[in-house]
Amino acid sequence: MEVRKVMAGEVLMSICSVIPGDMFELDIYEKVIELVYDAEISVKVIAIRLVFKVSEFLGEDLKRTRMVSLFIELLQSVNLEVVKVMSETIGDVLGRLETLLRKTSHLATILSVYQAYAHHKHPLVRIHYLANLPSVIGMPDRPLPDPCK
Numbered sequence: 788m789e790v791r792k793v794m795a796g797e798v799l800m801s802i803c804s805v806i807p808g809d810m811f812e813l814d815i816y817e818k819v820i821e822l823v824y825d826a827e828i829s830v831k832v833i834a835i836r837l838v839f840k841v842s843e844f845l846g847e848d849l850k851r852t853r854m855v856s857l858f859i860e861l862l863q864s865v866n867l868e869v870v871k872v873m874s875e876t877i878g879d880v881l882g883r884l885e886t887l888l889r890k891t892s893h894l895a896t897i898l899s900v901y902q903a904y905a906h907h908k909h910p911l912v913r914i915h916y917l918a919n920l921p922s923v924i925g926m927p928d929r930p931l932p933d934p935c936k
Contacts, residue, residue: 816845823857828868835861835872839880851887858884859893862900867909874904874915878922898923 819841822834842854858880861873881888881897888894901923904916 816841816849820853820857823861828866832868832872835869836876839876839883842880842883847887850884851890854884855887855891855893859896862897870907871909871911871915873900874907874912874919877901877904877915878919881922 819834819838822830823838825831825834838857839854842850845854861869862877864870864873877897877900888897901916901919904912907913907916
């Protein structure tokens with residue numbers, strides 16, 4: 788487990804910054820995705836953070852076909868650890884994928900999940916809701932989420 792955590796957290800990000808994008812997409816991206824589905828939750832959480840950070844190394848096709856659907860899938864998770872990491876990273880991911888998300892029908896789903904974070908039973912999720920509010924408000928042509936709903 789510890790080796791997978793180190794690979795997910797440190798080694799893969801370093802590798803991503805030095806190899807060509809097409810090589811990353813063919814070889815390493817799939818390994819990162821495997822770690823997102825790892826049975827060990829600590830590895831899974833690190834991989835979730837990593838998979839969206841490395842999106843800058845992906846081509847538009849892979850972002851459109853895989854990243855958006857993965858983002859939606861993870862947002863809909865009921866696992867508390869996944870919910871906590873998604874509530875933490877939602878603002879950053881929205882910023883990274885905003886252009887693609889504008890071309891889909893998923894934005895309403897994303898904002899609905901985000902809005903639900905305001906009333907989540909775990910206080911850290913509610914704190915992340917507040918921390919990400921500027922990112923959500925800063926999205927052009929997006930309605931302001933109402934935390935009272």
